[in-house]
Amino acid sequence: MTEAAIRRTPGTPCWVSLMVHNLAETQEFYGTLFGWEFRPGPQQLGPYVRGLLDGKEIAGIGQLPPGRQLPPGRQLPTAWLTYLATDDADKTAETIRSHGGTVGVGPLDAAEAGRMAIASDPTGAVFGIWQAAAHTGTVVAGAHGTPVWNELITRETSWVATFYKSLFDYDVEALVSADSDEMTLRLDGRPVASLRGTGRALVRDRGAHWMTYFEVDDTDAAAKVVTGLGGQVLRAPWDGPNGRFATVADPEGAVFTIVRSAVR
Template sequence: MTEAREPAARPARYTPGTPCWVSLMVHGMAATQEFYGSLFGWEFVPGPQQLGPYVRAQLGGQEVAGIGQLPPDRHLPVAWTPYLASEDVDLTAETVRLCGGTVGVGPLDAGDAGRLLIGLDPSGAVFGVWQAAALLGTSVAGVPGTPAWHELLTVETEGVAKFYETVFGFEEEPVVSADLDYVTLHAGGRPVAGLHGVGHDLPRDRGPHWMTYFEVADADAATRLLVDLGGHVLRPPHDSPHGRVATVADPEGARFSLIENPR
């Protein structure tokens, strides 16, 4: 096991474009809370309820992520969705449309928590946008159970990179490699997300999609626990330049990654 670390406080307000929240819409709220509570040690508090039943996951009383209930008549993919910070969701919605994206939900108010939209980029990947009010977003980082990174898996990065740069003001830093199509997006002078072009390796049943990496203390132990809780291993733990990583899915099929950062 790796050594425990003190939580890192998130900034008082997120730089526009920075992933500030991650949310999962599911069919079975109770079972999903039990799964992630056991896996990550999350506790749950209710609200906001503007989109139906919704809970916020917390670690030590600090906000981490959200889980909501899918309407029973909506057969939508169960997937983790990152929300990117915006100072004006309505203006962001206009820019999304002008740049070839689609606004699927919103903009709308989530009570006094903030204002949001859910959109699709030109490749069809779903993302959210959050204009913070009472809920600034994820308020703890750098400890097991918190989002560590967000990465878009897509066919190729060139076209979709221009979309995100224009809408959110990102600066990009391509990886110079003959066999790797990867772009790191920067906001406020620091890397905040990645775009990974995987070509024909993109899952046919999923299409372009965002992948959230959650930090764990021990990737192998966390993967074993996930299986015991009813989850599925899509790619077993393996070493990467950024730490030991496993790609997994929860019992409803939502894909995410576990990452044990090198110390």
């Protein structure tokens, strides 16, 4: 395991979190799948815990408020949320608004941990921004159960790339291909995230969204654990240029991708 740098360059994915209906059952799922242990985190938005590996913070899971505003039998959707680092959450929130995005929560202080906001880009993809104080974000990389990549899945990349470039000093590298719409976001010469346009194939019930990739020791074995714990395999394991992948969902429907990276 290696510790990540304490200060992230603004725009670097630095944390992922999940809001769920049943916190205890979700802890059991991710604890078994990834080996996380848990301890309480800031409670401003309700019950919240941080997943740990060897005592080091990996990701957050919180309890959704009751969905009283929804019709009977329906619940608020659950989804993993990618946070992008910022040195000034208030300034970044204003930039989001001025470039066609929406700020839904905050900016607000999360106790002594830092300052955050939750926003959506012009295509509706939800993401967070995090101004670190005591809590700098995920501090372990490369081990089983750690976030290793974040990708925006959207209909078309060029317009939304302009939005994210207005927020942070990304260098945008397009993959030149007749049948692919992909871009890599780089900071300080280093790839930090990607954008993937899927055109009309964009899943209608999810729309544009950020996808979190978690490292696993064995993709096929981890996919079997997912189903054994009540989750689903949405795309069976496949080999890609950077490793072996599978897209899965937890028992509440939160979608994520697991990968055994080709280079660890």
